[in-house]
Amino acid sequence: MSTDTLPVYTKKDFQTDQDVRWCPGCGDYAILSAAQAVFPELGIPREKFVIVSGIGCSSRFPYYMNTYGFHGIHGRAPAIATGIKITRPDLEVWVATGDGDSLSIGGNHTIHMLRRNVGIKVLLFNNRIYGLTKGQYSPTSEFGKKTKSTPYGSPDRPFYPLSLALGADATFVARSVDVFQPHLKTTLKRAAAHRGSAFIEIMQNCNIFNDGAWESLTEKEVREDHIIAIEHGKPLVFGKNKDKGIRMNGIELEVVQLGNGVTENDVIIHDEKNHNPAYAFLLSRMDSTPGFPTPIGVLRAVEAVRYEDRIAEQIREVTAKHGKGDLAKLLRQGDTWEVK
Amino acid sequence: MGTITQSPPRKIREVIEKAVIRFCGDSGDGMQVTGTQFSNTVALYGNDLATFPDYPAEIRAPAGTLPGVSGFQIHFGSTEVYTPGDAVDALVAMNPAALKMNLADLKKNGTLIVNADDFQPADLKKAQMASSPLEDHTLDAYRLFPVELTKLTGAALKELGLDAKSVDRCKNFFALGMCYWLYNRSMDSTFRWIEDKFKTKPLLIEANKLAMKAGYAYCEATEAFQVSYEIPPAKLEPGVYRSISGNTALALGFVAASQKAGIPLFLGSYPITPASDVLHELSKFKDFGVKTFQAEDEIAAVTSAIGAAYSGALGITTTSGPGMALKTEALGLAVAVELPLVVCNIQRGGPSTGLPTKTEQADLLQALYGRNSEAPLPVLAAATPGDCFWIALEASRIALKYMVPVIVLSDGYLANGAEPWRIPNVSELPEIPVHFATNPEGFLPYSRDPDTLARPWAIPGTPGLEHRVGGIEKQDGTGNLNYEPLNHEKMCRLRAAKVEAVAQEIPDVVPAGDPEGDLLIVGWGSTYGSITAALKAQRAMGRKIGHVHLRYLNPLPKNLGNVLKKYKKVLVPEMNMGQLLVLLRAKYLVDAQGYDKIQGKPFKQAELEAKIEEVLA
Ligand SMILES: Cc1ncc(C[n+]2csc(CCOP(=O)(O)OP(=O)(O)O)c2C)c(N)n1
Ligand code: SF4
Ligand SMILES: [Mg+2]
Numbered sequence: 001m002s003t004d005t006l007p008v009y010t011k012k013d014f015q016t017d018q019d020v021r022w023c024p025g026c027g028d029y030a031i032l033s034a035a036q037a038v039f040p041e042l043g044i045p046r047e048k049f050v051i052v053s054g055i056g057c058s059s060r061f062p063y064y065m066n067t068y069g070f071h072g073i074h075g076r077a078p079a080i081a082t083g084i085k086i087t088r089p090d091l092e093v094w095v096a097t098g099d100g101d102s103l104s105i106g107g108n109h110t111i112h113m114l115r116r117n118v119g120i121k122v123l124l125f126n127n128r129i130y131g132l133t134k135g136q137y138s139p140t141s142e143f144g145k146k147t148k149s150t151p152y153g154s155p156d157r158p159f160y161p162l163s164l165a166l167g168a169d170a171t172f173v174a175r176s177v178d179v180f181q182p183h184l185k186t187t188l189k190r191a192a193a194h195r196g197s198a199f200i201e202i203m204q205n206c207n208i209f210n211d212g213a214w215e216s217l218t219e220k221e222v223r224e225d226h227i228i229a230i231e232h233g234k235p236l237v238f239g240k241n242k243d244k245g246i247r248m249n250g251i252e253l254e255v256v257q258l259g260n261g262v263t264e265n266d267v268i269i270h271d272e273k274n275h276n277p278a279y280a281f282l283l284s285r286m287d288s289t290p291g292f293p294t295p296i297g298v299l300r301a302v303e304a305v306r307y308e309d310r311i312a313e314q315i316r317e318v319t320a321k322h323g324k325g326d327l328a329k330l331l332r333q334g335d336t337w338e339v340k
Numbered sequence: 341m342g343t344i345t346q347s348p349p350r351k352i353r354e355v356i357e358k359a360v361i362r363f364c365g366d367s368g369d370g371m372q373v374t375g376t377q378f379s380n381t382v383a384l385y386g387n388d389l390a391t392f393p394d395y396p397a398e399i400r401a402p403a404g405t406l407p408g409v410s411g412f413q414i415h416f417g418s419t420e421v422y423t424p425g426d427a428v429d430a431l432v433a434m435n436p437a438a439l440k441m442n443l444a445d446l447k448k449n450g451t452l453i454v455n456a457d458d459f460q461p462a463d464l465k466k467a468q469m470a471s472s473p474l475e476d477h478t479l480d481a482y483r484l485f486p487v488e489l490t491k492l493t494g495a496a497l498k499e500l501g502l503d504a505k506s507v508d509r510c511k512n513f514f515a516l517g518m519c520y521w522l523y524n525r526s527m528d529s530t531f532r533w534i535e536d537k538f539k540t541k542p543l544l545i546e547a548n549k550l551a552m553k554a555g556y557a558y559c560e561a562t563e564a565f566q567v568s569y570e571i572p573p574a575k576l577e578p579g580v581y582r583s584i585s586g587n588t589a590l591a592l593g594f595v596a597a598s599q600k601a602g603i604p605l606f607l608g609s610y611p612i613t614p615a616s617d618v619l620h621e622l623s624k625f626k627d628f629g630v631k632t633f634q635a636e637d638e639i640a641a642v643t644s645a646i647g648a649a650y651s652g653a654l655g656i657t658t659t660s661g662p663g664m665a666l667k668t669e670a671l672g673l674a675v676a677v678e679l680p681l682v683v684c685n686i687q688r689g690g691p692s693t694g695l696p697t698k699t700e701q702a703d704l705l706q707a708l709y710g711r712n713s714e715a716p717l718p719v720l721a722a723a724t725p726g727d728c729f730w731i732a733l734e735a736s737r738i739a740l741k742y743m744v745p746v747i748v749l750s751d752g753y754l755a756n757g758a759e760p761w762r763i764p765n766v767s768e769l770p771e772i773p774v775h776f777a778t779n780p781e782g783f784l785p786y787s788r789d790p791d792t793l794a795r796p797w798a799i800p801g802t803p804g805l806e807h808r809v810g811g812i813e814k815q816d817g818t819g820n821l822n823y824e825p826l827n828h829e830k831m832c833r834l835r836a837a838k839v840e841a842v843a844q845e846i847p848d849v850v851p852a853g854d855p856e857g858d859l860l861i862v863g864w865g866s867t868y869g870s871i872t873a874a875l876k877a878q879r880a881m882g883r884k885i886g887h888v889h890l891r892y893l894n895p896l897p898k899n900l901g902n903v904l905k906k907y908k909k910v911l912v913p914e915m916n917m918g919q920l921l922v923l924l925r926a927k928y929l930v931d932a933q934g935y936d937k938i939q940g941k942p943f944k945q946a947e948l949e950a951k952i953e954e955v956l957a
Contacts, residue, residue, distance in 0.1 A: 016808075018820065018821070045803065046803075046806060047800065047801055047802055047803045047804070047805070047806060048800070048801055049800075049806075050651075050800045052647070062808050062810070063808050063810075063821065066806055067806050068800040068806050068807065068808075069806075069807070069808035069809070069810075070647070070650060070677075070808070070809055070810065071808065071809070071810025071811065071812065072643065072646075072673065072810070072811070073643070073669055073670060073672075073673050073811055076639060076640070076643040076670065078640075079608075079635065079636075079639065079640035079643040079644045079647070080643045080644065080646060080647040080650075081647060082633070082635075082640070082644050082647065083606065083608060083633070083643065083644030083645055083646065083647025083648040083649075083650075083651070083655065084647040084648065084650060084651045084800070085647075086606065086631050086633055086644070086648065087604065087606055087631065087647070087648040087651040087652065087653045088651045088652070088800065088801065090801070091651070091800050091801060108636055108637060108640075109636065109639075109640055112635075112636040112640070311631055311633075314626055315626045315627075315629055315631070317626075318626035318627050319626065319627050319629075322627050323627065324627060324628075325595075325625060325627035325628035325629075327595065327596060327599045327628075327766050328765070328766045330592065330595060330625070330628070331592060331596070331763050331764070331766075332580065332582065332763055333582075334582055335380060335383075335384050335529055335532075335582065335583070336580050336581060336582045336763065337383070337384050337385075337386060337580070337581050337582075338579070338580050338581070339386060339573075339575075339576045339577070339578050339579060339580075339581060339762075340578055
């Protein structure tokens with residue numbers, strides 16, 4: 001189907017007739033709504049979308065999107081999606097996954113998909129808890145967190161999902177928040193436009209088992225001080241009065257108060273295209289230090305060869321050199337002899 | 341020329357029917373290459389053959405030690421050859437350790453060539469030998485040829501100016517040259533192989549060729565070798581032949597299936613012995629559009645293949661036991677989403693890491709039942725290396741026709757063993773029709789074909805067929821999530837009925853040997869050759885025996901129950917602790933008895949014959 005015959009889609013075209021079975025008030029609704037709003041605008045025929053998921057509340061996502069959908073097994077969505085993308089590079093493949101699904105049981109697949117730069121867009125619904133299994137701690141739960149399985153507090157140190165993705169050399173790394181709809185939609189669009197792997201951590205509230213996990217980022221009163229919305233080419237400033245900035249100090253970041261001779265010229269100008277992932281890595285975990293805000297937006301967006309394209313290219317190269325394979329010849333390759 | 345030249349010593353050429361030769365040495369001695377070359381040469385000449393490569397799990401155990409011994413046995417003949425042979429006619433041992441590990445299999449008065457240079461006190465010590473067998477009369481019962489392989493090779497290559505290590509590496513070709521003389525074989529095909537292998541290293545081409553020629557000439561010249569053997573070509577079914585191993589045959593079978601089905605082939609795999617060669621082979625066939633994905637683990641290997649199948653490819657995955665264990669959850673998913681998939685388990689000794697390079701067939705029950713809940717799927721097993729080709733095609737055909745994952749069982753013995761294979765014409769291959777759903781009108785993702793119970797294959801990219809699949813129980817027809825008790829029972833029975841429906845196409849078993857009588861031997865997998873050889877020998881003595889070899893293990897051929905009743909006794913030899921036996925006893929209430937061997941080695945013909953005699957006594 002060529003684009004000029006592409007139907008004009010509306011949000012409704014991406015909704016299914018299935019009852020959505022998330023708890024009322026769950027942050028997953030907002031993410032679903034943002035995706036259903038963004039997909040019609042991408043200029044891609046609906047039948048080209050495939051949404052793959054693992055297991056978890058968040059992994060029910062495909063059932064509610066009127067596209068091709070594959071609800072897989074726990075943690076394996078990136079691998080299923082990789083098989084789809086290698087077979088059909090023309091498809092638009094998205095993965096919906098949870099923090100347990102993608103970082104615990106499926107951690108291995110996540111990093112290898114990112115390392116290979118398969119053209120898959122990952123929506124990580126990070127609620128810092130196992131929702132579907134009713135409230136055990138997850139690989140993103142805070143150290144000391146009390147949950148059903150950690151009555152005395154979690155002894156685990158958590159992952160910073162974006163650090164992990166950057167460590168795997170992901171080419172597109174971004175973060176957004178379920179309730180920041182315009183920001184979330186913009187981020188989804190940016191991911192859709194990226195050619196390789198795109199990894200988006202979405203802070204998502206599980207109001208049943210981990211309510212308020214991201215409150216400090218979403219509460220109107222405090223969020224300006226706790227969040228920094230980063231944009232390519234713009235200075236890293238934040239705060240209610242845009243009076244705080246982030247500056248390089250040696251190989252560390254530091255928060256500075258603007259004024260008194262410190263201006264926007266002194267703070268970092270965000271460069272998402274920086275090929276060295278070290279810079280984005282600093283951003284990805286700066287909120288581990290008190291006083292630092294949590295960055296949202298695109299931390300890294302660089303170009304690299306897409307895995308499925310390289311595979312297809314090898315096939316073209318070899319076929320151009322040797323011609324299309326001939327089965328009869330293949331069966332007879334090597335030494336043969338005839339019995340009369 | 342007018343002058344009288346002295347005629348060379350007269351040598352005797354004896355025509356014989358069959359011979360078994362074994363090359364053994366250190367894993368660094370190139371025994372697998374030597375054996376493969378010898379097999380190819382005798383195959384090209386037209387002999388029937390069976391091979392048994394036997395190598396250690398360690399790539400290089402300490403040189404000269406017992407655990408480092410690697411061997412390659414070839415049985416070749418002018419009549420049908422079914423097994424690599426029980427006892428060896430000619431043994432080539434490159435060092436004391438190899439001699440020690442292999443001597444027991446050499447026939448009395450058999451030919452024994454040893455590298456006499458490697459029997460120094462240090463070598464003997466590594467092999468835990470107190471005295472030199474070359475001197476202490478332990479080898480008196482054999483026709484011993486102590487040959488200074490290292491020195492003679494060095495002398496032959498003296499002019500080339502190669503370093504000592506490279507010279508030493510050529511001594512296996514000296515030994516190979518000797519064996520070519522011993523069995524009157526041309527060195528041409530090995531010359532061609534050497535030229536290709538060392539394309540970029542002319543000096544090594546020269547060296548290896550010289551070493552081989554020197555070995556040949558050595559036998560020609562020395563008085564010690566008086567007799568050589570001639571084994572005329574076998575009378576095989578007319579056609580064009582090649583030598584093929586099970587793993588190569590599997591790879592070719594899948595390419596053929598993809599071509600016949602007109603859909604691309606996708607292999608997701610993670611390296612594991614003895615399955616890796618299928619990945620190696622298929623990764624070459626880019627000109628056939630084959631996409632191979634070396635995944636991060638076996639779970640990704642199988643799930644990527646499921647993703648590929650979902651997208652319209654022939655999705656396959658290849659592995660061995662431990663990898664198979666990792667794939668089990670995903671196989672359940674493939675059963676639930678009803679997508680075509682072929683999973684090959686090239687079995688090896690277990691449990692756990694077990695015996696990575698040795699053969700076994702102890703994963704049958706895992707293949708049949710090794711998933712949570714009711715998750716039946718068709719299981720096929722190849723009987724010979726060449727049969728792996730046909731099994732790959734048949735498994736693909738069933739998977740695509742019934743929209744079902746299929747397990748193929750092979751094993752280390754079939755994977756690495758080789759036999760002459762009649763190359764089929766492409767027109768002989770079965771048609772594999774594939775139909776993708778395209779019509780949105782009334783489309784239901786879980787509607788069913790009345791004959792096969794297959795659901796439609798509706799691949800992403802098809803307008804109007806957007807739908808969701810997954811592992812959660814679904815309603816038949818719509819595919820919508822459904823947890824109702826009766827729906828679940830219906831779905832479980834439907835998935836099972838679909839697998840049972842495959843039986844409608846499985847040919848009736850026709851026993852080899854006697855169609856009824858005193859004993860029926862039921863086998864599956866790589867025991868085919870040994871059972872066939874034992875059956876022939878025992879029937880020649882007048883015993884009334886039949887042999888059924890199952891290529892379809894689920895579902896079983898429809899007439900199997902009736903066939904079992906036609907014999908007084910049923911014997912089930914297996915390289916496990918009686919897995920098919922359990923099935924047959926449970927399903928047919930037959931008082932079959934098992935004969936198990938779990939030594940990482942195939943059955944010997946003599947072992948089976950002894951068992952048959954015992955059962956019929
Ligand atoms: C192999 C396997 N192990 C365990 C489970 C149980 N299980 C289902 S979802 C889940 C965790 C889900 O947490 P997360 O990925 O964070 O998703 P959420 O429900 O929070 O969206 C677990 C442990 C399973 N389905 N499969
Ligand atoms: S348990 Fe939590 S994550 Fe799951 S649906 Fe309910 S609110 Fe959402
Ligand atoms: Mg979670």
